[in-house]
Amino acid sequence: MSANLTLLTVVGVLVACGVYLLLERTVTKMLLGILLVGNAVNLLILTMGGPDGAAPIQGATDTVRDTMADPLAQALILTAIVITMGVAAFVLALAYRSYILTTSEKVENDPEDVGIAEREREEPEE
Template sequence: MTSNLTLLIVIGALVACGVYLILERAVSKMLLGMILFGNAANLLVIMVGGPSGRPPILGSAHPVVEGMADPLAQAMVLTAIVITMGIAAFVLALAYRSFALTTTDQVENDPEDTEVAGRRAGEDPER
């Protein structure tokens, strides 16, 4: 099996951009990062599913062909698209609720998490 180097580079760039955006503090950037990461994973699954342009199922009249595409990869990607859309809708609802309450898109540090991080660093929590 041969793979398209250009498509692999595009998938790598999408994963890198997605991870960078997921690590941001703004909810809208996190959502865009999750969507980019999901699309990169879908492209990777489709790419390893078989050669493009071939039918997924040939039927019983034709012998099994070596270059036949894998229908399981296509079904998994369709399911992943639906799940990604559901997650995007949920995060959009959370972002809207957060913006309605705090009028900002930024996620603030939790005070308990800050205290635990201070204890790990060796700082005195009583200060």
């Protein structure tokens, strides 16, 4: 089995862009990063599912293709799409709530976390 190098390159670019966006401080860029990584994973599963084939239906005959397509990859992609859309809806709800409370979508450092980090730096190690 050989994988399509072009699709694997597209997967790599999508993951790289998604990780870059996930590292940003605004919620909308984080959401776009999550969506890009989700689509990259779906494309990777589709690419690794093998070559295209006939419909995965018992008893179906196809004169063009000899083998049947792998239905597991298709089922995993459908499940991943649903999960990605659920996560996107959750992040949008968090972004809306954050914007209503702070009128900003930028994620700031929590003062309590900063204080704990400073205390840990000041304490000598044993």
